Amino acid sequence: MNSILKEGYLGTLHDSVKLVLDVVSIFSEILKVLNEAVVALMWHSITLEREDLEKFKALKVVVRIGTGIDNIDVKAATDLALKVVVRIGTGIDNIDVKAATDLGIAVCNTPGDCVEEVADTTMSLVLNMYRKTFWLAKAVSEGKKVSGVEQVRELASGSTRIRDDTLGIIGLGRVGTAVALRAKAFGFKICFFDPHLPEGVDKSLGIERCYNLDDMLFKADCLTLHCPLTDETRHMINDMTIKQMRPGAFIVNTSRGGLIQESALGEALKSGHIKAAALDVHEHEPFDPLTMGNFFYASFIYMYIYIYICICMYIYIYIHTYI
Helix, strand or coil: CCCCEEECCCCCCCCCCEEEECCCCCHHHHHHHHHHCCCEEEEECCECCCHHHHHHHCCCCCEEEEECCCCCHHHCCCCCCCCCEEECCCCCCCCCCCHHHHHHEEECCCCCCHHHHHHHHHHHHHHHHCCCCCHHHHHHHHHCCCCHHHHHHHHCCCCCCCCCCCCEEEECCHHHHHHHHHHHHHHEEEEEEECCCCCHHHHHHHCEEEHHHHHHHHHEEEEEECCCCCCCCCEEHHHHHHHHHCEEEEEEEEEHHHCCHHHHHHHHHHCCCCCEEEECCCCCCCCCCCCCEEEECCCEEEHHHHHHHHHHHHHHHHHHHHH
């Protein structure tokens, strides 16, 4: 086990539910907690290997919190007590679902969690880029004087009006739809690309459907990504697809870091072909932040309001289903 853990409790959902957090503690306490636990909530930076699962024989459910590296070697669970792996969040690309299925281990996600928070965060990032709020606030906090027309013009240069610009959305699921409805209220024209949706969705929402990615990229003044990470979607925003976007376009990603080839995005930001970008997720840990003045990164800020309510609800359901 690659992390120092500390015991905690998750309400009164189950006598054997223990909350395991990635904080400093005494190793003997860690062993005591996990030896007694039926359910463990693990932050994504914690790894459970076969030897850990062999020690913690009562452990039947592992709940994975956060996005990042794999947190459990599912193949190591052969002949052990583990019955369920729960991913708090929508994506399960970081869990070996096939291996789990072969071993009779259920893999569950929480597809409805944080929809409103992710949509709100997406619009916050979009607004920051259009109105340069982040950069203006940063300049003022660093002591930059904004007391005259020239100073305002210098700092606000590049800010632009939202109304009648086109927001392109890749993936019109729960979050993508919530973003579309918010963006319409701000005056955006909306187009989307999602090959998995039935006909008529565009008409019901009053937005434009693009039947191939190239068309949507060409139309979008601002691009937001809201799709799962699969072999098909990995690095879908890359050097070639970025070149198909309008010069001066914006990019926002609050979905999965691997959707964007970050090296290609960095080059496009340097050249100015992409005017600005905002990421709430990234592909690799630790993240090496881009240092350009037209980029900013917000680390999973959407999850902190809702996640604990979500955890309680789903853990309750899964415990009563599988234990």
